[in-house]
Amino acid sequence: xxxxxxxxxxxxxxxxxxxxxxxxxxxxxxxxxxxxxxxxxxxxxxxxxxxxxxxxxxxxxxxxxxxxxxxxxxxxxxxxxxxxxxxxxxxxxxxxxxxxxxxxxxxxxxxxx
Amino acid sequence: xxxxxxxxxxxxxxxxxxxxxxxxxxxxxxxxxxxxxxxxxxxxxxxxxxxxxxxxxxxxxxxxxxxxxxxxxxxxxxxxxxxxxxxxxxxxxxxxxxxxxxxxxxxxxxxxx
Numbered sequence: 001x002x003x004x005x006x007x008x009x010x011x012x013x014x015x016x017x018x019x020x021x022x023x024x025x026x027x028x029x030x031x032x033x034x035x036x037x038x039x040x041x042x043x044x045x046x047x048x049x050x051x052x053x054x055x056x057x058x059x060x061x062x063x064x065x066x067x068x069x070x071x072x073x074x075x076x077x078x079x080x081x082x083x084x085x086x087x088x089x090x091x092x093x094x095x096x097x098x099x100x101x102x103x104x105x106x107x108x109x110x111x112x113x
Numbered sequence: 114x115x116x117x118x119x120x121x122x123x124x125x126x127x128x129x130x131x132x133x134x135x136x137x138x139x140x141x142x143x144x145x146x147x148x149x150x151x152x153x154x155x156x157x158x159x160x161x162x163x164x165x166x167x168x169x170x171x172x173x174x175x176x177x178x179x180x181x182x183x184x185x186x187x188x189x190x191x192x193x194x195x196x197x198x199x200x201x202x203x204x205x206x207x208x209x210x211x212x213x214x215x216x217x218x219x220x221x222x223x224x225x226x
Contacts, residue, residue: 001172009153034214043203044156046214089155098163099144099207100171101215103156 002027002094006104013080014112021107023090024072032093033066033073034101039086048075080111116140119204119218126225132191134221136204142216143209145187147171147179150201150220162187163209194225
């Protein structure tokens with residue numbers, strides 16, 4: 001089955017710097033790749049997603065890139081702010097109509113003021 | 114506007130007890146999922162359901178079962194709780210095709226003593 005690896009496990013940046021989180025997946029037929037942000041004590045929230053027919057997607061300060069050949073995708077956060085501090089999860093959706101997601105291990109991002 | 118509700122935020126149970134975790138969604142979603150979240154391991158899929166009375170095993174189903182008698186309700190059952198099932202349990206729902214990704218519940222922190 002699908003397996004998703006996420007790196008790094010922790011990331012500390014200065015406010016204003018960029019942050020990049022990377023994920024690889026194993027099933028080349030996976031077709032949907034969302035990113036979730038989980039603030040302390042709260043539920044994960046979808047922040048951006050990308051489908052397999054798109055190479056890049058941007059939404060203000062966040063962007064996601066997908067390299068289907070290499071089977072990896074990345075989250076880019078520019079001009080980081082303290083409120084970006086959270087745990088970020090990537091996920092991949094294997095083919096089929098079940099809609100299940102396989103998640104990475106998570107990255108704890110700390111943005112220092 | 115809470116749309117996925119988990120019945121308990123915190124739960125403490127004894128080893129060997131039968132435990133029921135309830136999840137209700139009001140978005141008429143077909144798909145529902147149970148994950149457990151452990152530090153460094155991310156979110157791991159226990160069971161999921163893509164229709165009433167339909168269920169499929171995820172990656173870590175051992176020691177768990179599920180019930181989906183009505184579309185809006187998906188229950189996770191720990192047949193005989195053990196200390197290694199101490200974890201945060203997250204329920205989620207989605208529509209086919211992942212148009213809007215998952216909506217997560219707020220989680221149930223289960224401690225088995």
